[in-house]
Amino acid sequence: MKSSAGTSSSKLYGSDEKKPLASNSEQKCSTVKGKLEKSSMLSGKRPLDKGNCSDQSSAKKPKISDTPTAMKSKQLTVKAEKEKADEDDDDDIPISQRIKKSPPSNSKTSSMKQKAAKVVSSSLKKLNKKSKKEFKNSKYIKSTKVSPSSGDGQKKWSTLVHNGVIFPPPYKPHGIKLLYDGRPIDLTPEQEEVATMFAVMKDTDYMNKPQFKKNFWEDWSKLLGKNHTIKDLDKCDFTPIYEWHLQEKEKKKQMSSEEKKALKEEKLKQEEKYMWAIVDRVKEKVGNFRVEPPGLFRGRGEHPKMGKLKRRIRPSDITINIGKNAPIPECPIPGESWKDIKHDNTVTWLAFWNDPINPKEFKYVFLAASSSLKGQSDKEKYEKARMLKEYIKNIRAAYTKDFTSKDVTKRQIAVATYLIDKLALRAGNEKDDDEADTVGCCTLKVGNVECIPPNKLKFDFLGKDSIQYVNTVEVELPVYNAIGQFHTGKSKSDDLFDKLDTSKLNAHLKELMPGLTAKVFRTYNASITLDEMLNKETKDGDVAEKVVIYQRANKEVAIICNHQRSISKSHSAQMSRLTEKITELKGVLKELKIDLDRANKGKPPLKDADGKQKRNLTPEVLEKKIAQTNAKIEKMERDMQTKEDLKTVALGTSKINYLDPRITVAWCKRHEVPIEKIFNKSLLAKFAWAMDVDPDFRF
Incomplete structure (x- = not known):
């Protein structure tokens, strides 16, 4: 039972750098009488199969060289972000009941494969034709070399060339004055920019959130300075700026289609060279080459930092990763320079910088999801989840045995692994005082889990993105008893698993299966559920x-x-x-x-x-x-x-x-x-x- 639902938004960048990747693996995209016809899947996206072309755009190609090199560098030790889509992911709730695994059907006939050709849509076939045409005009070729499987610290590429990132345009002051106690007030461009960020949110729910306004005032008042006329946010009237904002929006709506097209083409012209990278002589699309503009942090749920100013990112904040002999990307802002240049071929990020709101976290620039590196990473992720099928029976037997272990640490590890497996909980990480008070499995507090006789647990906590999560689930009796024991002698604010942290749990999971993490359990349980339900419920129709x-x-x-x-x-x-x-x-x-x-x-x-x-x-x-x-x-x-x-x-x-x-x-x-x-x-x-x-x- 879910008590609440949260809006879903995603971070600008993200991936899991710790996943083993392999460069340029030969993948197909086909269906001919049972297999999809080779296709680039999308216009403008480089196909993954050996016989198809490198991606080409009608716009001007980026002027970047293609110098082969192989360089081993010490891996930069940074905390890798989760995948973008994973950031959209919300808190976890128990699986009320497991679906019994259905045995694979043995009644498959060749007729199924004959029918398979009908799966491909006409749109995919058209895309395939376009891809073949582009191949003839491509000066880039796909490498026929198959890279070895890459794990942590292993080489992901030999040559890497790209043009860095594109920054948002500088702020243009509009000169519209806000009112303070009914009087117009002069602001500097920097003060006006932040005031405008606040003004345009006039009709949003954030204006009803005291925490949002409190954080905004703290950051804006620093820009105003101690001697500024404005001393109280409640006396500020941002209506003139908001009305200007609405007028600008209306002007854009009234633009002719020709004007809109011209603006779009101009933007594409400016961005074209940043959209592509050359990886081992293969042209690959870059996933997120735009640096996020400054703004007010919104967060999701009741995030304690909502309203804080996300400062403008400068070139001096950004570390670039590129091939050793490749030309260093030109800094697009005159008079400034990159923070650092790396030549680390054991990672797949092209650039990174510290998150302005949470400096301990990082924003990464990666290749697009359609790239061969990302495709291989995805395939290996799902293969690892499939591999869990071979281990899951023994893993469950082992943690069930340890539910009653005399060793408290073993018992806590067993119960935590059970919750991660059966309830799809995340492992959880410790938070700083100024971060959202969210928890995962290892960081649950005593007050987050209530024992309801005879064997039910009620979970109530702030999960990922500060979304309130309430759920009651029936568990095995030994788990119920163990949770009760973990409660003994503790206050509600004490750790439920006081002998356990994420590092200990992760180390234990990797002992059970190579590369096993809480996310592998989630991927396994999600995929096996889909597979079994589709196989069981699909009828003629x-x-x-x-x-x-x-x-x-x-x-x-x-x-x-x-x-x-x-x-x-x-x-x-x-x-x-x-x-x-x-x-x-x-x-x-x-x-x-x-x-x-x-x-x-x-x-x-x-x-x-x-x-x-x-x-x-x-x-x-x-x-x-x-x-x-x-x-x-x-x-x-x-x-x-x-x-x-x-x-x-x-x-x-x-x-x-x-x-x-x-x-x-x-x-x-x-x-x-x-x-x-x-x-x-x-x-x-x-x-x-x-x-x-x-x-x-x-x-």
Whole structure:
């Protein structure tokens, strides 16, 4: 049971640098009578298969050299961020019940593979043709060398060339004065910029949050200085600046399509050279080459730092990583220089800097999700989760045995591993005093877990992104008893697992299986649940019905991982429109049935609502129209139910980060569901490596 849902937003950059990666692995994207045809998946995205082309843009190519080199450097020790999509991920809730594993079907026939060719949409085929055409014009070639599997500290690339990052434009003062006690006040450009950041949020919920306003005032008052006229935020009237902001928005809306196109082309021209990197002579798209502009931190949930100023990032904040003999990217801001230049081929980031709000964290620039390095990383991640299948039985037997161990540390490790496995909890990390008071498994407090006889646990804590999480779950009796023992002699603010921290737990997990982490458990449980539900519940039916089955399975995974979202503001309006359309169609259906009854009796149809004579249709035509109308009503009712069921559930995060895409592709092939009904264009590009999977694939 979820007590709340939070809005989902994502950090600008992120990945897991500790994951083993392999460069330039040969991946396919095909379907011909059972396998997808080779495809670049998206225009502008470099295909992963050996026979396809390097990506080319119609705009001017970046002027970067392609000098081969192989250089081993000491790995920069920095805390790697989680993947962007993982940052969208919310808190974890228990799995109310496990689905019994269904054995793989042994009734597969060659007809399945023959049907598989229908999976690919016409849009993918068109993209494939475009990709082949681009290949002929490409001066870049895909390396035929297959790099060895890369682990921590191992080489990820031999040559790396890129142009660094692009910075947001400098602030242009507008000169609009805010009012203080009713009087206009002069501000410096720096003071005005921050005041404008606050003013444009006038109609947001943040203006009702005291913490947001408190943090803003603390940072803005420092810019104002002790001797400034403004002494009290409550006496400030930002309306003039807000009205200016609305006028500027309206001006943009009123721009002609030609003006908008010109602006777009100018922006593309400025950004083009930053969009690409050359990795081992292969042109790869860069995922996030734009430096985030300054602004007010919003956070998610009740974050204690909401409203604080995210200062402008300068070149002197940024460390660049590039090939040893490659030209160093030119600093785009005159008179400034990069913080540092690295030549570390054991990592895949192109640049990083300290987060301005949480300096202990880092913002990274990586290659795009469709790159070969990222594709190989994803494949290895899901293969590791599949490998857990071979270990899971022994792992569960081991921690079950230790539930009653006399060694308190062993007992706490066993219970924590159980919670991570069965309840999909994160391991958790210690927080500083000024960080959000969020917890994971290892950092749960006594007050976060209540024992409810005979064997239920009620969890109540601030999870990831400061979203309140409340859930009650039935657990095995030894776990219930152990939690009760961990409570003994402690106050509510004491650590539940006082003998355990994340480093000890992670070390223990790696002893159970090479590379095992809490996230591997989440990936395994999410993927195995999707695989089993799809295999068990998919029946004969049309594509729309099968898509609904997929969404239900996807929803189950989202519940397991607690991927929440706030209810859309337009949800009620959408439901009302659907209700009106269904009511209207039911009225049409009623008239058709009356006309059919009269036609069967040889009578002419009644006049319509406007008093006009209707066409005298045959019973056969009327029956066909009735069937079509019934089908429309059924589809709308199905859509309406789906919208209602998913109004607080975010399906995207699990698709991006926790569900092995081969499960989806194989299911689509087996059941003749067009792949784009499940994956959008960005996912098709991200998971190009999975498109040649056999229809019989099971996780």
